[in-house]
Amino acid sequence: MSAGPPQPTPAPSKGPTPAPGGEMIEFQDVCIQFRQQKVLRNLNLTIRRGETVCVIGESGCGKTVLLKLIIGLLHPTSGRILFDGEDVTRMNARAMVKLRLRFGFLFQMAALFDSLSVYDNVAFGLREHKVCDEEHVASIVAERLQDVGLPMGLERKKPAELSGGQRKRVGLARALALDPEVMLYDEPTTGLDPIMTDVINELILQTQRGGHKSGVVVTHEMRTVAKVADRVVMFFPLARTGRGQSQVIYDGPPDGLEEAADPRVRQFVKGEAGERLRELAAQNRAAGP
Numbered sequence: 001m002s003a004g005p006p007q008p009t010p011a012p013s014k015g016p017t018p019a020p021g022g023e024m025i026e027f028q029d030v031c032i033q034f035r036q037q038k039v040l041r042n043l044n045l046t047i048r049r050g051e052t053v054c055v056i057g058e059s060g061c062g063k064t065v066l067l068k069l070i071i072g073l074l075h076p077t078s079g080r081i082l083f084d085g086e087d088v089t090r091m092n093a094r095a096m097v098k099l100r101l102r103f104g105f106l107f108q109m110a111a112l113f114d115s116l117s118v119y120d121n122v123a124f125g126l127r128e129h130k131v132c133d134e135e136h137v138a139s140i141v142a143e144r145l146q147d148v149g150l151p152m153g154l155e156r157k158k159p160a161e162l163s164g165g166q167r168k169r170v171g172l173a174r175a176l177a178l179d180p181e182v183m184l185y186d187e188p189t190t191g192l193d194p195i196m197t198d199v200i201n202e203l204i205l206q207t208q209r210g211g212h213k214s215g216v217v218v219t220h221e222m223r224t225v226a227k228v229a230d231r232v233v234m235f236f237p238l239a240r241t242g243r244g245q246s247q248v249i250y251d252g253p254p255d256g257l258e259e260a261a262d263p264r265v266r267q268f269v270k271g272e273a274g275e276r277l278r279e280l281a282a283q284n285r286a287a288g289p
């Protein structure tokens, strides 16, 4: 890594930024199914520029699928997904690469390249997309590692030599390297102790508020929701959603969750099994010995 204080880092060039608060990501009647398994049905959801939306819901209800649909890693079976009014589902490969540059992802387990050093992991996207020369790469890597509170000297280590919290922070530094407009987080605090969970929550908050970024955070962690969300969207698994009913069973502020009208929302946020225990017992009986 280059010596000396990190230099101010101009953002890689991006298209014009629409007015804050405008519609940014729109799901219009989106359905997705894998073979016979329907996961999302007629989803209509708008995420506005500048807001941080936490997506919660039982395991398997389609939260990660939602993130992957946004960046075209999965394609809907029907419906449209718009980003700044452009239909993501109809983009060619070149347009998709350009679009993905506007996103930063922090996936479950940080998804670092194990064979690369911390430095090379954070530098990866900058080099891949040839956004700047090596000197500039060095200053961005130093700056991003500093932003996420990782000490100098750590950049030569391999991911296997890091703690879980450090790996997440490297993942965040890498996601931020290209100065994305939108951050997508998939269970960013899973597997971390309560203190490190709070450190990551603080970093998410700083990233969102300080950098005026939009964010979609998939999480099971209610402390993350309370800390970072402007808005919470809760999905219910489609297999247990009645015909004609919406899978989105809550869409509102985080402080409204505990008093939500729908008992499924209240049970989820309080971590109560409730009806679910009886449903599972009934399923087991139906499956037979």
Ligand SMILES: Nc1ncnc2c1ncn2[C@@H]1O[C@H](COP(=O)(O)OP(=O)(O)OP(=O)(O)O)[C@@H](O)[C@H]1O
Binding pocket: 034, 039, 057, 058, 059, 060, 061, 062, 063, 064, 065, 066
């Ligand atoms: N590429 C795929 N091929 C087949 N099925 C898939 C694929 N991706 C997701 N699924 C299925 O879609 C459903 C929703 O998956 P998803 O990963 O979105 O769940 P989730 O809500 O994020 O769950 P968790 O909280 O456990 O991470 C699951 O039943 C999963 O098996």
